[in-house]
Amino acid sequence: MNPAPPTGLAETSVDRISRRQVDKFEERRSQLATAAIQTLSELGYARTSLREIAHNSDFSHGVLHYYFTDKVDLITYCVKQYKAACVTRYDQIVAVSRTAPELLTGFARGLAQTAREDASMHRLWYDLRNQSLFESSYRHDVAEIDGSLRNMIWRIVSRYAELDGREPNVTPTQAYAVFDGLFQHALWQVLAGNQAAVGVLEDSVIVLLPRLLIEFD
Amino acid sequence: MNPAPPTGLAETSVDRISRRQVDKFEERRSQLATAAIQTLSELGYARTSLREIAHNSDFSHGVLHYYFTDKVDLITYCVKQYKAACVTRYDQIVAVSRTAPELLTGFARGLAQTAREDASMHRLWYDLRNQSLFESSYRHDVAEIDGSLRNMIWRIVSRYAELDGREPNVTPTQAYAVFDGLFQHALWQVLAGNQAAVGVLEDSVIVLLPRLLIEFD
DNA sequence: ACCAATACTGGACAGTCGTCAAGTAAATCT
DNA sequence: AGATTTACTTGACGACTGTCCAGTATTGGT
Numbered sequence: 001m002n003p004a005p006p007t008g009l010a011e012t013s014v015d016r017i018s019r020r021q022v023d024k025f026e027e028r029r030s031q032l033a034t035a036a037i038q039t040l041s042e043l044g045y046a047r048t049s050l051r052e053i054a055h056n057s058d059f060s061h062g063v064l065h066y067y068f069t070d071k072v073d074l075i076t077y078c079v080k081q082y083k084a085a086c087v088t089r090y091d092q093i094v095a096v097s098r099t100a101p102e103l104l105t106g107f108a109r110g111l112a113q114t115a116r117e118d119a120s121m122h123r124l125w126y127d128l129r130n131q132s133l134f135e136s137s138y139r140h141d142v143a144e145i146d147g148s149l150r151n152m153i154w155r156i157v158s159r160y161a162e163l164d165g166r167e168p169n170v171t172p173t174q175a176y177a178v179f180d181g182l183f184q185h186a187l188w189q190v191l192a193g194n195q196a197a198v199g200v201l202e203d204s205v206i207v208l209l210p211r212l213l214i215e216f217d
Numbered sequence: 218m219n220p221a222p223p224t225g226l227a228e229t230s231v232d233r234i235s236r237r238q239v240d241k242f243e244e245r246r247s248q249l250a251t252a253a254i255q256t257l258s259e260l261g262y263a264r265t266s267l268r269e270i271a272h273n274s275d276f277s278h279g280v281l282h283y284y285f286t287d288k289v290d291l292i293t294y295c296v297k298q299y300k301a302a303c304v305t306r307y308d309q310i311v312a313v314s315r316t317a318p319e320l321l322t323g324f325a326r327g328l329a330q331t332a333r334e335d336a337s338m339h340r341l342w343y344d345l346r347n348q349s350l351f352e353s354s355y356r357h358d359v360a361e362i363d364g365s366l367r368n369m370i371w372r373i374v375s376r377y378a379e380l381d382g383r384e385p386n387v388t389p390t391q392a393y394a395v396f397d398g399l400f401q402h403a404l405w406q407v408l409a410g411n412q413a414a415v416g417v418l419e420d421s422v423i424v425l426l427p428r429l430l431i432e433f434d
Numbered sequence: 435a436c437c438a439a440t441a442c443t444g445g446a447c448a449g450t451c452g453t454c455a456a457g458t459a460a461a462t463c464t
Numbered sequence: 465a466g467a468t469t470t471a472c473t474t475g476a477c478g479a480c481t482g483t484c485c486a487g488t489a490t491t492g493g494t
Contacts, residue, residue: 028441044351046263049481060443062484071482123350130347133340133408134261143409173402174421181398185390191350192360204391211428245471266451277473282453 029067032057033078040078041124045131050074072137079128079141086125087148089114094155100164107156108205111179112198115186122187150176157212166213175212179205246284249274250295257295258341262348267291289354296345296358303342304365306331311372317381324373325422328396329415332403339404367393374429383430392429396422 035057040048050071054061068074093110097103114122129146132138154172161168168175182204189197252274257265267288271278285291310327314320331339346363349355371389378385385392399421406414 024441044348046348047351050483051481059441061482062444063442065483066442123347127347127350129405130340130344131261131263133344133405134264139409146405170424171417171421173417174399174425177398177402177421178395178425179398181394181396181401182391184398184401185394188346188350188363192356200388200390204388204394207387208391208395215432267453268451276471278452279454279474280472283472288452 025067029077030081032059032064032067033074033081036074036078037082037121037124040075040127041120044124045075045127072135075128076138076141079138079145082121082125082128083141083145083148086121087145087152090152090156094159097159097163100160103156103160103163104206104209107160107209108202111183111205112186112202115183115190115201116195116198119187119190122183123191126184126187149180153179157209160209161213164210164213168212169214170212178208178212182208242284246294247298249276249281249284250291250298253291253295254299254338254341257292257344258337261341262292262344289352292345293355293358296355296362299338299342299345300358300362300365303338304362304369307369307373311376314376314380317377320373320377320380321423321426324377324426325419328400328422329403329419332400332407332418333412333415336404336407339400340408343401343404366397370396374426377426378430381427381430385429386431387429395425395429399425 032053036048036053039053039056043052050064051061053074054064064074068077090107090110093103093106097106125145128138129142132142150172153176157168157170157172157175170178182201186197186201189200249270253265253270256270256273260269267281268278270291271281281291285294307324307327310320310323314323342362345355346359349359367389370393374385374387374389374392387395399418403414403418406417
């Protein structure tokens with residue numbers, strides 16, 4: 001029923017057509033996934049239904065089974081799409097920072113801004129990560145995103161160490177766990193109404209990141 | 218319909234009777250909550266139904282509305298009951314440790330053991346904490362438990378500092394966020410099948426706790 | 435203009451959900 | 465022992481769920 005993906009290497013006219021179809025197909029999938037992500041971030045996994053997702057899109061509920069085989073397929077697709085939008089966020093801070101303090105404050109401010117402005121999006125991430133503890137269907141993709149986030153944090157930590165002329169004294173996993181913990185708690189506070197928590201988060205990052213490097217002798 | 222709680226100060230015979238009834242009432246509530254917690258820790262919030270909870274108890278599904286007004290009431294009760302069993306866990310380690318290294322290894326080992334043996338229980342905690350980001354009904358009780366856990370961590374950190382003759386250099390919130398982050402990531406690994414993660418957790422705690430104190434000059 | 439393939443709608447399905455109430459069993463009191 | 469309250473069961477209710485499908489609108493090739 002669904003259009004087949006492009007098959008051969010030589011691009012015949014048939015292939016060109018089917019590729020255009022596949023592009024449109026992918027485009028709509030992405031569009032529906034966006035509506036799904038919005039719904040999920042508002043209601044949470046437990047209370048999100050396919051009908052509600054469709055209601056937040058321009059289409060009826062039946063279309064979801066035209067573009068996705070089932071609910072797991074849809075949400076898996078959402079998780080992957082979320083990743084693409086999220087992971088590269090801090091690489092620019094790494095790129096532009098010329099000194100260690102500059103990178104430090106930039107990173108801290110970036111995390112704080114994310115907690116302030118993208119709170120719903122990130123509670124969705126934590127919700128889905130938690131779902132993967134119960135439904136193994138999501139585990140693989142969640143692990144992939146988690147790894148990407150860990151790498152992102154590590155790029156920051158190791159670049160910070162480099163700019164400061166020192167060496168990291170923790171593993172990537174440890175660094176990620178620390179900042180993830182800080183961010184998560186700030187997020188909880190923010191969503192509970194405590195806007196001041198983003199300032200606390202910012203300060204915490206500034207205090208703790210330097211301590212993840214080896215001490216001066 | 219439900220027996221009233223004890224009313225007055227002077228304990229008449231009527232009061233004694235009603236208190237006995239209240240005790241039995243509370244006992245059964247606790248019993249049902251235990252079945253609910255077991256179910257929740259196995260299936261997660263999103264897939265736990267009242268019928269499944271009743272199925273994991275000795276009673277039929279109708280009884281749940283005899284002892285709880287609705288689902289929120291039941292789960293709120295579960296959250297509170299969970300707290301009582303969980304929070305005091307590490308205080309004994311603080312009490313018996315005579316030296317800083319002893320407390321350090323005891324704490325690290327305790328966390329690792331918890332991640333190994335009570336994994337399902339704790340993924341339930343994270344699941345419910347996450348639910349509270351979407352359903353404000355649970356927010357108050359979750360915040361209370363979170364505060365208790367933070368205090369528990371802080372007792373360990375401050376006692377560790379005391380035994381080591383130094384001072385903590387982080388806030389209670391920061392310390393809690395760090396160890397919560399480490400624990401959560403280890404828990405994810407364990408539930409994904411990577412048993413080695415508990416060793417990593419143990420090492421991480423031993424590496425990081427000392428760095429939460431002010432450095433020697 | 436016609437036709438076939440694609441895109442989408444909207445209703446129906448079987449199942450499950452939380453909730454409730456009528457009815458039975460058990461315990462308690464007089 | 466009989467009467468009354470408490471404890472619990474069972475079946476039902478309407479609402480909602482994911483899934484599927486027959487049918488309609490839309491598109492694009494010829």
